[in-house]
Amino acid sequence: MRAALLATGTELTRGELINSNAAWLSERLTELGFEVIEHAVVPDDSEQIASTLARFGREVKLVVCTGGLGPTSDDLTAAVVAQVMGVPVLRHEATLARIQERYRKAGVVMPAINAKQADVPEGARVLDNDVGTAPAFAVRIGQAESYFLPGPPREMQHLFETYLVPDLAHRVQRTTHQIHMRIFGLPESVVAEKLATIDKGGANARPGVTIGYRAHFPEIEVKVHARAADEASATALANEVATEARGLIGHYAYGGRHDSYPFYVAKLLTEKKKKVALAESCTGGLLGRLLTDPPGSSAYFVLSAVVYANSAKRGLLDVPGELIEQHGAVSTEVAAAMAEGALEKAGTDLAVSITGVAGPTGGTPDKPVGTVCFALAQRGQKTVAERRQLQGSRERVRMLSAYVALSLIAGAIEGAP
Amino acid sequence: MRAALLATGTELTRGELINSNAAWLSERLTELGFEVIEHAVVPDDSEQIASTLARFGREVKLVVCTGGLGPTSDDLTAAVVAQVMGVPVLRHEATLARIQERYRKAGVVMPAINAKQADVPEGARVLDNDVGTAPAFAVRIGQAESYFLPGPPREMQHLFETYLVPDLAHRVQRTTHQIHMRIFGLPESVVAEKLATIDKGGANARPGVTIGYRAHFPEIEVKVHARAADEASATALANEVATEARGLIGHYAYGGRHDSYPFYVAKLLTEKKKKVALAESCTGGLLGRLLTDPPGSSAYFVLSAVVYANSAKRGLLDVPGELIEQHGAVSTEVAAAMAEGALEKAGTDLAVSITGVAGPTGGTPDKPVGTVCFALAQRGQKTVAERRQLQGSRERVRMLSAYVALSLIAGAIEGAP
Numbered sequence: 004m005r006a007a008l009l010a011t012g013t014e015l016t017r018g019e020l021i022n023s024n025a026a027w028l029s030e031r032l033t034e035l036g037f038e039v040i041e042h043a044v045v046p047d048d049s050e051q052i053a054s055t056l057a058r059f060g061r062e063v064k065l066v067v068c069t070g071g072l073g074p075t076s077d078d079l080t081a082a083v084v085a086q087v088m089g090v091p092v093l094r095h096e097a098t099l100a101r102i103q104e105r106y107r108k109a110g111v112v113m114p115a116i117n118a119k120q121a122d123v124p125e126g127a128r129v130l131d132n133d134v135g136t137a138p139a140f141a142v143r144i145g146q147a148e149s150y151f152l153p154g155p156p157r158e159m160q161h162l163f164e165t166y167l168v169p170d171l172a173h174r175v176q177r178t179t180h181q182i183h184m185r186i187f188g189l190p191e192s193v194v195a196e197k198l199a200t201i202d203k204g205g206a207n208a209r210p211g212v213t214i215g216y217r218a219h220f221p222e223i224e225v226k227v228h229a230r231a232a233d234e235a236s237a238t239a240l241a242n243e244v245a246t247e248a249r250g251l252i253g254h255y256a257y258g259g260r261h262d263s264y265p266f267y268v269a270k271l272l273t274e275k276k277k278k279v280a281l282a283e284s285c286t287g288g289l290l291g292r293l294l295t296d297p298p299g300s301s302a303y304f305v306l307s308a309v310v311y312a313n314s315a316k317r318g319l320l321d322v323p324g325e326l327i328e329q330h331g332a333v334s335t336e337v338a339a340a341m342a343e344g345a346l347e348k349a350g351t352d353l354a355v356s357i358t359g360v361a362g363p364t365g366g367t368p369d370k371p372v373g374t375v376c377f378a379l380a381q382r383g384q385k386t387v388a389e390r391r392q393l394q395g396s397r398e399r400v401r402m403l404s405a406y407v408a409l410s411l412i413a414g415a416i417e418g419a420p
Numbered sequence: 421m422r423a424a425l426l427a428t429g430t431e432l433t434r435g436e437l438i439n440s441n442a443a444w445l446s447e448r449l450t451e452l453g454f455e456v457i458e459h460a461v462v463p464d465d466s467e468q469i470a471s472t473l474a475r476f477g478r479e480v481k482l483v484v485c486t487g488g489l490g491p492t493s494d495d496l497t498a499a500v501v502a503q504v505m506g507v508p509v510l511r512h513e514a515t516l517a518r519i520q521e522r523y524r525k526a527g528v529v530m531p532a533i534n535a536k537q538a539d540v541p542e543g544a545r546v547l548d549n550d551v552g553t554a555p556a557f558a559v560r561i562g563q564a565e566s567y568f569l570p571g572p573p574r575e576m577q578h579l580f581e582t583y584l585v586p587d588l589a590h591r592v593q594r595t596t597h598q599i600h601m602r603i604f605g606l607p608e609s610v611v612a613e614k615l616a617t618i619d620k621g622g623a624n625a626r627p628g629v630t631i632g633y634r635a636h637f638p639e640i641e642v643k644v645h646a647r648a649a650d651e652a653s654a655t656a657l658a659n660e661v662a663t664e665a666r667g668l669i670g671h672y673a674y675g676g677r678h679d680s681y682p683f684y685v686a687k688l689l690t691e692k693k694k695k696v697a698l699a700e701s702c703t704g705g706l707l708g709r710l711l712t713d714p715p716g717s718s719a720y721f722v723l724s725a726v727v728y729a730n731s732a733k734r735g736l737l738d739v740p741g742e743l744i745e746q747h748g749a750v751s752t753e754v755a756a757a758m759a760e761g762a763l764e765k766a767g768t769d770l771a772v773s774i775t776g777v778a779g780p781t782g783g784t785p786d787k788p789v790g791t792v793c794f795a796l797a798q799r800g801q802k803t804v805a806e807r808r809q810l811q812g813s814r815e816r817v818r819m820l821s822a823y824v825a826l827s828l829i830a831g832a833i834e835g836a837p
Binding site for chain 2 (some may be wrong): 018033220319397
């Protein structure tokens with residue numbers, strides 16, 4: 004069943020506020036089985052609001068509109084809805100009493116201006132708002148059941164759960180299911196090529212299945228969306244194709260919807276009861292920050308020595324000064340010494356290091372911007388180091404460097420007995 | 421002049437991604453003098469995209485469309501635009517060569533699928549993208565100059581500034597000017613109270629001036645927006661009121677539009693030729709990361725000892741084990757020892773430390789979640805330490821902790837001779 008969203012507010016069309024309500028409502032409506040075919044945002048302008056509502060009344064079965072229910076002169080929603088429906092605006096006495104009571108409880112007399120919030124189009128169903136003054140209401144416009152909710156997210160979400168969910172849950176039969184996975188280490192186009200056989204038009208494509216991609220630099224999210232006769236069939240279909248997709252992508256695929264790569268590596272470390280130490284240079288602490296984002300990170304994280312200056316590499320991790328002089332701070336030799344120094348200081352199972360040229364300056368013909376060296380030191384094993392040439396801005400080189408180091412940790416653990 | 425925005429992507433209409441591009445574009449177009457009368461968001465669906473573009477072609481003079489220019493099967497924009505215009509899609513050979521070159525430089529052969537990104541509607545003006553593979557292009561649809569930009573914000577913003585700003589700047593007469601400043605250390609309501617006299621309705625309010633607020637946790641952005649007969653008068657008016665605003669806010673105000681607090685502190689350190697060392701615990705490297713975001717950070721940043729485990733506090737910074745046993749790892753005593761240890765190891769002018777309970781677990785009645793201790797050690801001066809009770813989620817406590825430490829650095833430098 005098709006749904007559309009309308010948000011009103013000049014603060015939105017001037018870019019002073021981000022319309023986060025749209026994403027929240029879309030996610031909830033999609034979960035409830037609706038197909039959201041449009042979000043519209045218009046200024047506090049009667050004509051714009053009216054023409055959008057009239058259009059949605061022809062195009063969809065459900066409209067959720069947010070904003071414009073406040074007490075000030077730029078709050079136009081009730082009046083415009085009445086105009087579109089060709090009915091007058093009426094004062095809803097029970098709502099007026101509720102608003103007055105709300106002010107009385109706060110020890111304040113209701114400002115006269117707020118009486119306007121009790122005005123609703125004739126025939127509207129009033130949805131009591133027990134978390135704010137603005138009432139919500141529902142009317143039918145064209146073929147669309149149309150709900151009008153206040154703009155503040157907390158009030159809007161509360162009213163949605165209280166009134167819309169019970170109203171809507173029985174109106175649609177869920178027939179879709181979506182499975183998310185994440186990928187690090189392959190470009191989006193390579194992932195798409197690997198999945199081409201099971202995507203639309205491919206030799207092994209299944210009817211009703213679409214594959215979607217989203218970049219969360221430096222990760223890629225792949226979504227397998229299945230539509231079938233009923234929800235159980237859709238879930239089975241999505242699972243089947245997701246398993247195939249994981250097979251085609253190989254070990255680059257991990258996790259589900261909310262599992263970023265750092266969280267995935269944190270889970271690996273926790274499960275395998277491994278402790279890690281870091282030695283960072285060009286990332287400046289970013290890798291430590293990523294590995295300590297998950298709650299409970301003290302289970303696996305001991306330290307990160309952020310040794311930005313050469314003196315710090317010597318002073319904090321005992322990297323020999325001659326090694327730096329001979330090979331340069333950005334070298335596999337220094338990376339190895341940093342990782343070994345961190346392993347030694349921390350007494351952990353493993354340590355990884357990063358040293359590189361993040362840019363925009365500091366590059367040389369031998370070691371241009373984006374040159375980054377990594378090492379992995381493990382207790383009782385030979386240290387391995389590698390040099391990579393990464394692309395992009397300072398910010399991207401730093402983020403990508405942290406992710407490469409994470410992949411070294413993941414590789415060490417997954418390869419472990 | 422009326423403008424409208426279109427964003428395409430099923431990930432948007434399913435609520436998996438917030439359309440932050442709309443706010444950014446609206447703000448820039450408003451600054452350039454346009455009136456944005458609608459944002460529309462539609463799924464990757466040819467019919468929906470086509471009907472919205474056709475409608476905008478009747479309603480506005482400028483359309484900016486984002487998304488749908490990638491290489492995968494759900495990227496439909498070029499084909500739909502061609503269909504709306506009634507022209508074929510043509511392969512743009514120069515763009516194909518540019519994309520291939522981009523891959524060649526990265527040491528990879530271009531996947532065949534990416535060739536699609538060089539397809540544009542016949543007659544389109546191609547806008548070279550030097551920060552990604554997706555090209556941008558411009559066409560006329562109805563009465564609207566229509567620009568099609570990639571969805572990733574970084575690419576979109578770069579192309580907007582490179583191509584649209586020069587194209588559009590002469591099309592409208594600017595009569596407004598906006599000045600941005602940032603604030604850390606005061607709640608938004610206190611800032612609003614301080615500025616009440618110069619805001620609308622205040623005793624010293626100027627006609628044509630509005631003051632806007634936006635939270636960028638933990639910073640607040642204040643915008644002084646002035647409208648006058650012409651751009652020069654608006655600029656003068658905005659400058660005058662902004663100076664007053666800075667006076668009312670005091671030393672909490674700094675910088676301009678793009679000066680986040682870490683960049684501001686980095687500039688202070690660079691200008692005063694001071695070098696800094698850090699000792700971090702609960703922030704896990706976040707402070708080091710923030711201070712090394714600015715290019716050229718090696719001028720002032722030496723090291724950060726991220727000593728998460730107690731063993732690391734001892735092993736890397738020589739914090740006495742008895743001190744930790746006696747006062748606990750989260751204490752002003754241990755914070756002081758951490759800062760002094762970092763100063764000693766790094767040989768810098770100053771060092772700051774952070775040790776706290778970021779949560780969600782680990783709190784005690786004495787030291788609940790959000791308890792964070794800080795210290796500032798300076799060569800030849802007495803170390804000062806303080807304990808704060810911060811509010812919010814793990815993520816917010818960590819970010820706020822890093823900002824408090826930045827304010828200690830700023831205070832030490834600005835107080836220095």
